[in-house]
Amino acid sequence: MSIQVLINGLLLGGIYSAVGVGFSLTWGVLNIINIAHGALVMLGAYSTYFLFARVGLDPFVSIPITAVILFVFGYAIQRLLINRVISSGVFMTLVFTFGLSLFIVDMALVLFSGDYRSVTTSYAGAGLVLWDAVISYQRAGAFVISIFAVFALQLYLDRTRMGRAIRATALNRDAARLVGVDVAHIYAVTFGLGAALAGVAGALLSTLVTVTPVMGNVFIGKSFVIATLGGLGTVQGALVGGLVLGIVESFGAGLLGSSYQQIIGFAILLVVLIVRPQGLLGKAFSAENQS
Amino acid sequence: MKRSAATPEAGGVGRSVFSALRPLGRTHLIPVAVMLILGAVALVLPLLLSGYWIRVFTTIFMFAALAQSVNVIAGFAGYADFGNILYFGLGAYVSGFAMQHGLPAPAAIALGSLFGATVALTIGRPILRLRGHYFAIATIGMLEGTRELVTNLDFLGGGSGLNLPIVDLPPREFSGLMYYLMLATAAAISITALLVRRSSLGLGLRAIKGDEQAATVMGINATRYKTAAWALAAAGSGLVGGVYGLWRGFIEPGVAFDAVTGTQYFMMMLLGGPGTIVGPILGAFGLGLLDVLVWGQWQSGHLAILGGLIMATVIFLPDGFVNVLRRRTLPRPRRWSR
Numbered sequence: 001m002s003i004q005v006l007i008n009g010l011l012l013g014g015i016y017s018a019v020g021v022g023f024s025l026t027w028g029v030l031n032i033i034n035i036a037h038g039a040l041v042m043l044g045a046y047s048t049y050f051l052f053a054r055v056g057l058d059p060f061v062s063i064p065i066t067a068v069i070l071f072v073f074g075y076a077i078q079r080l081l082i083n084r085v086i087s088s089g090v091f092m093t094l095v096f097t098f099g100l101s102l103f104i105v106d107m108a109l110v111l112f113s114g115d116y117r118s119v120t121t122s123y124a125g126a127g128l129v130l131w132d133a134v135i136s137y138q139r140a141g142a143f144v145i146s147i148f149a150v151f152a153l154q155l156y157l158d159r160t161r162m163g164r165a166i167r168a169t170a171l172n173r174d175a176a177r178l179v180g181v182d183v184a185h186i187y188a189v190t191f192g193l194g195a196a197l198a199g200v201a202g203a204l205l206s207t208l209v210t211v212t213p214v215m216g217n218v219f220i221g222k223s224f225v226i227a228t229l230g231g232l233g234t235v236q237g238a239l240v241g242g243l244v245l246g247i248v249e250s251f252g253a254g255l256l257g258s259s260y261q262q263i264i265g266f267a268i269l270l271v272v273l274i275v276r277p278q279g280l281l282g283k284a285f286s287a288e289n290q291s
Numbered sequence: 292m293k294r295s296a297a298t299p300e301a302g303g304v305g306r307s308v309f310s311a312l313r314p315l316g317r318t319h320l321i322p323v324a325v326m327l328i329l330g331a332v333a334l335v336l337p338l339l340l341s342g343y344w345i346r347v348f349t350t351i352f353m354f355a356a357l358a359q360s361v362n363v364i365a366g367f368a369g370y371a372d373f374g375n376i377l378y379f380g381l382g383a384y385v386s387g388f389a390m391q392h393g394l395p396a397p398a399a400i401a402l403g404s405l406f407g408a409t410v411a412l413t414i415g416r417p418i419l420r421l422r423g424h425y426f427a428i429a430t431i432g433m434l435e436g437t438r439e440l441v442t443n444l445d446f447l448g449g450g451s452g453l454n455l456p457i458v459d460l461p462p463r464e465f466s467g468l469m470y471y472l473m474l475a476t477a478a479a480i481s482i483t484a485l486l487v488r489r490s491s492l493g494l495g496l497r498a499i500k501g502d503e504q505a506a507t508v509m510g511i512n513a514t515r516y517k518t519a520a521w522a523l524a525a526a527g528s529g530l531v532g533g534v535y536g537l538w539r540g541f542i543e544p545g546v547a548f549d550a551v552t553g554t555q556y557f558m559m560m561l562l563g564g565p566g567t568i569v570g571p572i573l574g575a576f577g578l579g580l581l582d583v584l585v586w587g588q589w590q591s592g593h594l595a596i597l598g599g600l601i602m603a604t605v606i607f608l609p610d611g612f613v614n615v616l617r618r619r620t621l622p623r624p625r626r627w628s629r
Contacts, residue, residue, distance in 0.1 A: 033424050081602065088609035090423055091371045095561060098554050099601025106595035221435050224428050259443050266436030273429045274417045 004133040005250050011135070013246020014143035015204055019219050020226025021150050021238035022197030028233020029170040029190045031090060032082065035097040037223050038216030039104035040195045044070055044202025045211045046112060052119045052206075059119050059207050060141060066203045067196040074195025079188040086187070101220075108213035117211040124207075142204040147239075149200050153193070154235040166190055170233065221262070225269045313489070322569045326481075329572075333474055337467050345466050349473045349538065351579035353531055356477035358560040358571035359484050360527030364520045365557070366565035367493060369500035370419065371427040374434030376553030378407035378525040381437070382532025383542045384447055387455050390537070396458075400533030407529025408522040415518035422503075431550070438548035452543030455536055469538045476534050477572070480527045485568045487523065496520055500566070555582075555597075562604050564613030573612060 023037045034040075044066050051062040077100070085096050127136040157163035168176040169186045177183050202216070209215065225245055230237030245265060252264040315323060333352075337345055361375040386403030390396060418429050442450045458465055487493045495516045498506035507513050536542050546552075556575070563574025578600075585596050608615060 027424070031424075033427070081606070085605050085609060088605070091365075091427070091561070092605050092609055094371070094373070094424075094427060095554070095558060096602055096605040099598040099605065102551070102594045102598030103602065104598075106592060106598065110592050110595065221431070224432065228425075228428065260439070262439045263436050263443075266432045266439070269432040270429060270436070273421060273425060273432070 003131065005254050006247065007133050007135060009247035009250030010243065011139045011143045011246070012250060013243035014146040015201060015208075015242075016222060016226055016246050017239045017242025018146035018149050018197060018201040018204065020223050020230075020242050021153060021235055022194035022201070023223035024227035024230075024233055024238040024241075025153070025197070025235075026191055026194040027227060029166055030078075030082075030086065030187055032086070032093045032097065032191075033090070034191075034194065035094065035220055036101040036104060037194070037198055038218070038220040039101045039108075040070060040074065040198035040216070041202040041205065041219050042108060042211075042213060042216035043073070043104065044199030045206035045215060046108065046202075047199065048203040048206045049117050049119055049211050053117075059121065059203060060145070063145065063200055063203045066199045070199030071192040071196040073192075075188045075192035077195075078191035079184065082191065083184055083187055105213050105216070112213060114213060119206045119211065121207065138207050142207060145204060146201070149197060150235060150239050153197065156193075157235065162186075162189065218262075222265060225265045228269060229272055325569065326572070330478070337470050342463070342466060345470050347579075347583050349466070349470045351575055352470075352473040352477045353535060354556050354559055354579050355572045355575035356473070356480045356531045357528055357556040358563070358575050359477065359480045359568075360524045360531065361557055362524075362560050362565060362568075362571045363484055363487060363527065364517075364524040366560060366567070366571070367488065367496040367500065368517055368520045370422075370517065370521070371557075372430050372521070372524060373427045373557060374430030374432070374550070374553065375524060375528055375557070376548060376550070377430070377434040377437055378411065378528035379532035379535070379553075380441070380542075380544070380547035381407050381410060382529030383536040383547045384441065384453065384532075385529075386533035387453050387536040387542055388447065390455050391453070396537055400530065400537065403533035403536075404526045404530040407532070408526035411522045411525035412518060415521050416514060419514065419517045419521060434548055434550060434553070438544050441548065442544045448543075450544060452541055455540045455542070457540060458537065469534075472534055473531075473538070476531055480530070481568060481572065483523070483527070487520075488568065492516060492519060497566075551594075558601055558604070561611060562608060564611030564617075567611075567613045570611055570613040577612070 019037075019041060022040075023034060026032050026034045026037070047066040047069055048059050048062055051057040051065060052059055055062075057065075081100075082093065082096065085092055121138065123137055125136075127134045128140070129135075157167055165176065165181045165186050166189065168179070169181060169183055169190075173183060176186075201219075205215070222245065226238055226241040227233075228241070229244055230239065230241030245268070248268065249261050249264055253261045256264070333348070336348060340348070357375075357379060360378075361372055364370050364372045364375070382400075382403035384403075385406040386396075386399040389399035389402050394402070414433075418426065418433075421429055441447055447453055460468065487496075495506065495511045498509065498511055499513050499516060503513055532547065555578070559574035559578045560571045561574070562578060563572065564570025581600070582597065585600075586593055
């Protein structure tokens with residue numbers, strides 16, 4: 001029983017990591033709290049659904065396409081809109097992304113309708129029996145791809161020229177500009193990466209939960225928890241935060257009942273904010289200190 | 292008295308309350324005239340309007356009162372209390388529960404307001420240490436957590452909501468009474484905000500908004516000032532929540548703790564002009580009337596239009612309407628070279 005709960009929590013936590021890492025990146029580098037992150041997750045799920053239902057692509061195969069679509073969308077939003085308001089302060093960008101979220105979700109409701117949709121593959125029910133626990137192939141696949149996406153982002157930030165430019169911009173925007181970094185472009189790329197990761201998470205979620213225009217809203221709050229829990233702006237922080245949240249929610253729902261699942265997350269968030277605002281893994285690079 | 296008005300001192304939150312009562316200067320002529328005219332119009336309006344428009348204006352007064360409340364912590368002190376609607380919901384639920392158990396409405400509403408202020412005072416010390424995004428997120432976390440909690444509490448009606456005792460009045464008179472009650476609430480909160488702004492508390496809050504570290508160095512007890520501002524904001528929103536419960540006769544967690552409504556009045560405050568007194572009121576009227584028009588025209592896509600409006604506001608009016616006006620009409624203060 002408890003092994004099953006642990007495994008469920010871990011598998012769920014993997015996807016949480018993928019949801020949270022994009023949010024954390026946008027926050028750490030751009031100092032933007034992206035309320036529209038949940039809406040981007042939802043768009044990723046719809047992209048996967050339409051590619052599955054209309055084109056017949058397997059949800060795991062279509063992930064790169066979804067990621068590219070969301071990257072372009074995110075890049076355009078940052079370049080054309082958010083770059084204009086980013087200098088007017090943290091609250092204005094917060095309000096802006098809130099408006100963006102309302103806009104995207106309501107447009108999805110108008111364009112895609114509120115119908116419940118689901119991506120049902122031929123292998124949906126199958127799973128691996130391990131001792132007395134069952135691991136569904138789909139959940140395991142989603143977990144592996146989530147972890148892979150998180151590590152790919154880490155490698156990208158560590159090893160590539162663009163990744164170094166992103167980290168430099170996060171550390172000190174003005175100094176980065178002085179050494180020739182095109183900050184407007186870096187901002188747009190970072191937001192695009194965050195959107196692409198949200199898209200990947202949405203694609204994975206579409207195989208597990210019902211796809212609706214409002215499905216992303218629950219992940220706004222969770223993204224806060226995940227990003228703050230591990231330590232803001234780091235990839236490892238989001239990984240740890242996601243896994244911890246998944247396991248705690250899984251056990252908490254077993255102990256207190258599933259209706260208290262949300263409260264557990266927010267209770268952890270408040271405790272972490274008060275006791276250890278720098279997160280479980282300590283202080284990370286972040287744009288928070290810049291004005 | 293003159294001295295204390297100019298320099299806020301450590302622990303001097305309540306000391307120079309009287310200095311807030313000094314006469315308004317010439318620069319206040321236009322805003323005061325606008326407010327007096329609006330107030331006079333508001334007093335006679337119910338005699339001319341249909342029931343529908345009385346409802347619309349009652350809602351707008353409610354939003355003005357809420358925008359003014361959140362203005363005290365977000366506009367004056369610069370702490371983005373994004374989850375401020377928490378206190379509206381707490382006020383509505385506490386007063387509703389008290390009314391259900393036989394407390395007369397005025398006492399119940401006062402109790403709801405007091406409860407909000409007490410909560411803010413209690414959690415103020417740990418939460419107000421957080422700055423910027425972290426504070427905003429903590430308030431959102433508290434809001435979301437409380438909503439889930441109330442949804443699970445059976446003695447408050449859980450997810451299906453709480454029915455309040457019905458006020459024994461004919462509909463027309465009842466809606467008229469609620470109109471004036473909400474107007475009085477908005478006026479009371481605005482006058483309180485004006486007094487705060489003109490007291491040493493208000494000066495201290497402005498200093499904290501400008502540079503908290505420097506303010507502390509100047510001898511301002513930042514924690515005490517911020518907590519006082521937060522408690523006032525909570526008391527205001529709690530008061531409005533209680534009046535709302537009496538007005539509607541029914542409250543449910545999804546509405547009383549609705550983050551969208553909360554952001555809507557936060558927007559009104561930002562749009563009108565954070566830190567000013569007239570700003571939040573104008574913002575509530577502007578966005579409120581626009582909302583009614585949009586809602587009447589487009590049933591579906593209403594939230595998309597609201598979202599687009601929010602984005603456009605942030606792009607074109609990042610300082611708020613009143614501050615743009617002020618910059619046009621008043622000479623710019625000389626700035627230190629940078």
